[in-house]
Amino acid sequence: MRCQDFQDRLERRWDDFQMRAHTEECPACQERLALVNWSRQVMLAAEQNVTPPAMAAVWAAVRRATNTSWEFSLTRSFRRLAPYLVAVTVLFIVVAAFQPGIVTSRPSRYASALAAGPDTKVASVLDPDLAPQKPGDVLGIGGR
Amino acid sequence: MSGVLPELAAADDPDLALVLRVQQGDAAAFEELYYRHQAGVSRMVANFVRYPEVVPDLVQEIFAKVYLRFDSYSPRLPFRPWLYRVASNHCLDFLRHRRRQPLQVSTTMEDDPTREWTLPDPAGERMQARLVARDLAGKLLLELSPRDRMLLVLKEINELSLEEIGAITGLRLSAVKVGLFRARKRMLEKYRKSERELERRGKPQ
Numbered sequence: 001m002r003c004q005d006f007q008d009r010l011e012r013r014w015d016d017f018q019m020r021a022h023t024e025e026c027p028a029c030q031e032r033l034a035l036v037n038w039s040r041q042v043m044l045a046a047e048q049n050v051t052p053p054a055m056a057a058v059w060a061a062v063r064r065a066t067n068t069s070w071e072f073s074l075t076r077s078f079r080r081l082a083p084y085l086v087a088v089t090v091l092f093i094v095v096a097a098f099q100p101g102i103v104t105s106r107p108s109r110y111a112s113a114l115a116a117g118p119d120t121k122v123a124s125v126l127d128p129d130l131a132p133q134k135p136g137d138v139l140g141i142g143g144r
Numbered sequence: 145m146s147g148v149l150p151e152l153a154a155a156d157d158p159d160l161a162l163v164l165r166v167q168q169g170d171a172a173a174f175e176e177l178y179y180r181h182q183a184g185v186s187r188m189v190a191n192f193v194r195y196p197e198v199v200p201d202l203v204q205e206i207f208a209k210v211y212l213r214f215d216s217y218s219p220r221l222p223f224r225p226w227l228y229r230v231a232s233n234h235c236l237d238f239l240r241h242r243r244r245q246p247l248q249v250s251t252t253m254e255d256d257p258t259r260e261w262t263l264p265d266p267a268g269e270r271m272q273a274r275l276v277a278r279d280l281a282g283k284l285l286l287e288l289s290p291r292d293r294m295l296l297v298l299k300e301i302n303e304l305s306l307e308e309i310g311a312i313t314g315l316r317l318s319a320v321k322v323g324l325f326r327a328r329k330r331m332l333e334k335y336r337k338s339e340r341e342l343e344r345r346g347k348p349q
Binding site for chain 1: 175178179182183185186187189190191194196199200201203204205207208209211212277278280281282284285296297299300301305306321324325327328329331332335
């Protein structure tokens with residue numbers, strides 16, 4: 001018998017005359033047999049026995065898993081879409097920033113009015129000297 | 145799958161008829177499959193994960209997963225290796241998420257000096273020796289890598305064939321044999337190392 005055949009039979013838990021004869025003449029396989037027997041003893045000593053759960057508990061787990069898989073698929077869909085949503089939002093902001101009608105880098109006349117200080121139109125009612133000097137100078141900031 | 149062997153043809157799978165019924169929506173067939181395999185899967189999970197308190201939950205989750213994945217099951221592979229593959233992957237995921245702590249088994253007086261394990265009758269010594277052996281064996285098993293532990297549990301506890309282990313782990317037959325041999329050698333090395341440490345500390349074995 002070849003060592004390889006012996007080892008194969010050993011792993012398959014065979015025990016026959018040929019195997020015994022082989023171990024008597026092959027120290028390597030004898031050692032291997034001892035190792036297998038020893039590890040089997042260790043495994044049997046370490047064995048933990050547990051009571052399996054009831055069938056009802058398994059059906060409850062099926063229901064839980066079904067719900068979780070729905071929630072998971074929803075969140076997964078959202079997670080997949082999220083980068084696209086962010087990209088679209090950023091693109092919209094960038095495009096909007098370059099639209100002169102929406103956002104502009106030039107200072108508007110309203111901004112100039114704010115920068116000028118107090119509302120001179122209102123002030124002009126109280127003080128005739130502050131009345132607008134030019135027909136188009138609605139805000140009265142055309143200068144005197 | 146690469147590890148599937150001709151010996152594992154599903155044609156003579158004793159579960160095939162039930163599996164086909166489950167795929168057609170027969171819940172009673174699933175229950176029958178569960179009763180057939182619940183003990184084996186529980187034993188595998190308990191001895192691989194070695195957290196007794198979580199075993200029922202894991203077993204429930206495994207069978208729930210199997211039930212929900214029946215559509216994707218192809219009878220090219222017998223049901224049992226497929227079931228154990230789902231179970232082993234689930235256990236590996238569990239261990240990955242839960243950072244493994246050293247085994248907390250207080251079956252010996254060394255681990256827990258407040259507990260009295262010595263029994264008054266002559267059988268007491270034998271009982272204590274058994275508890276010490278069990279504790280040591282559990283520690284040796286836990287010190288192995290998950291892969292080594294899985295191979296040994298499937299072979300020695302569940303007594304599955306080499307072909308089935310190959311189908312479960314995705315290994316070729318020769319790789320299963322070599323893997324089992326190396327796992328045993330590593331376990332023996334760890335045992336010898338622990339013995340040397342005990343001798344160094346002057347504690348009796």
